[in-house]
Structure formats: structure tokens, C-alpha cells
Amino acid sequence: MEAHRYQNINDALNAISLINQSQGIPKSEKSVTQSYTDFIEGVDSYFIMADDVTKSVLGVDNLVTLTENDFEKGNPLEI
């Protein structure tokens, strides 16, 4: 899985704002859909999953391929 990698949350939020502006999202205040995407908090980084839309808006310079090591374990029973 490819993702855009950011060092801090503000950069990730700014990136999401740029994507939403480009896509005209949300369509209205009443729309359930309020954002094109959201960031994922990883270990020391914030990631935005990449697709054609995000690449066209954000470019490809900060693309990384995600591994399980980028995230904390989702299941707390796994130690």
C-alpha cells in the first residue's frame, strides 16, 4: 500500500484540505461525506493513503510503501 508520509499532523491536515478543495468535498454542509480522505497516525509519522486523486494533488515526492512496522499493533492482545 502506498501512502503520502508527513512528519507532523498540521502538514497532513493541510494536505487533506488541498485534496478536499480539489474535489469539491463536502458537496454541502448536509452531506454525510465531509472529507475525501483522512490521515492515519503511524509510528513517528502521519500517512495519507495514496490513489490517483491524492497523487495528482499532492505529488509523488513523499510517497512511501507502508509496512506493518509503520503502525502500532491494532490488536492489543498481540504483544
Place this chain on the structure above:
Amino acid sequence: MSNYYRTILNVQTVIPVNIYANLKVVLSLDKFNTAADPSTVRRSSDDAETSIGYVTDVFDVSAFDTFIGAGSGFLAAYKNQNNLAQTFSQTTLTRQYEIQKNIFGTRVGLKGTTAGLTSIQNTAFTLTTTAQHYYFFVPVVIDGLAPTRMYPCVVTIGTGTRMLCAIRTVSGNARMEILQNITGSLADRITTGTTNLATGTKYLLTYYFNYQSGIMQTYINKTLEINDTGALSSATIGQVDTFTVGNFTNGRANEAFNGKIGFVGYNEGVLTAGQLSDIQDDLIAKYSI
């Protein structure tokens, strides 16, 4: 029609499953409640949203097709049909389920997106803490064996306690898995089944958590799969923060359910063997399993 539905669920002739007080969550694009509000669907062509209703008790596929045109349709929100004030939603476009036709017979299924972050949830769900018996009913089709652990349903209770209904890939085979976290002095527990679940096959998965005896059980269709009678001193679990369908939390990587979900039912309180069987029979019939 089963005795259970006739006498306890107050079943009507048109509505196969009416709402039983203990069936606290009923999530479906089909109609299970005469007063149910329609779902909110987004179309891919322009991201417009609309409500899609029913034809008799089934999702209105014709209206859906007309709305989405040549594109695809995604589920932005649907109501808990036992509590219409309670909405399960996904506000992030790329994490919404695609609605696919003819997955469970003629009924639609919710398909996880390729981004693998799909989920839909309610973050203000309140569990009945005195019920102590909790059942989840989920008709599914598994599409792939990755991620290695994926979650049709997760309920997060308070700050750390969870009921986790999982599917785990073991030695290249998908199997049922049931997990619970308990904050405090009681041990976390996890049990994996032994029966392989084939991809592309419809199953009714039932998960049962007993917070009095500690029993954790699962069923594949109507067959008992996991019967974990591990010790648990009666645990009092707190209020629920979040009820999530199809992921560990909202849009988490590497844990999204890779497949289709037809329905989610959640029951609080004890079910007799006959009642459990009746619910399973009804869902197996309804979702052509």
C-alpha cells in the same frame, strides 16, 4: 416462520424480522423495521448523496441503479433499525463501503474498498452493562486472506475493554477468531477456530461473549465452531464508546474486513438455544446462505 419470531419478535407477515427489544442493533440496507429510515448513498460520478428506500422489505435496487448511473454507489450512513436516532456513518469518502448487488442472493452486500480502510461506525453507542451476554450476527463473504486478522465487528467499551469479532488467516486459511480485552485485573483472551472458511462463500458468523461465565463461542452458520470456556470471574463492563463494523477502529490500516457484509445484528441478554437457532435460521434463509 419460527416460534421465536412469531411470539417474541412480533413478526409481521411482510417484515420477516421485526425488532425485538434485545436485538439492540440491526444494520442492513434491507428493511427490518416498518418505521426504518432509508440509508444515505453517495454516487461516485459527482459525490451527490440521496436516500434509497425499499421495495417491500428489500433495498430498492432500481432506485439505486437510477441514482448511481454508470458509476458506483457507496454507503455514507445507515440507521440502526432498532433505534432510528442512532446513525452509523462514514464521513471519509475513501473509507465508505461500496454497495454491490446480488451478493447474498438478490440482496446487496457492502464491499470493503481496495484502500483497505473501510469501516462504518457509531461513536456514541451505549451498552447495557447488566446484560452480560452479547451476540453478534454477521452474514459475510470473505474475498481475500489479507489482512491476516480482520474484523467484521468490534465494540470498544470505555477506554480499553473490547469485544472483537475477527477472522484470522492461519497457515493460509481463514478461520473464525474471537477476542476480548478486559481492563483491570482480568486477563485478555483470544481463541481461534479450526474450520477453514473458503473465500467467495457465504457464511453466517455468530460471535457470543458471556461476561458472567467467561464463555466465548462462535458459530459458522449453525454449527458451533469455538467453545472457549476459559475462566472469567464475573466482569462488569462499562459503557461503550464505539461500535465499528468492518474494522478495528475507524479506517485503520491492516485490519479492515476484506469481503462483503450483508447485515449486522447485535443482541444483548441471554438467548435460549431455540431463540439463537431461530435467528440463525432466519438470517441463513434471508441471505441465501
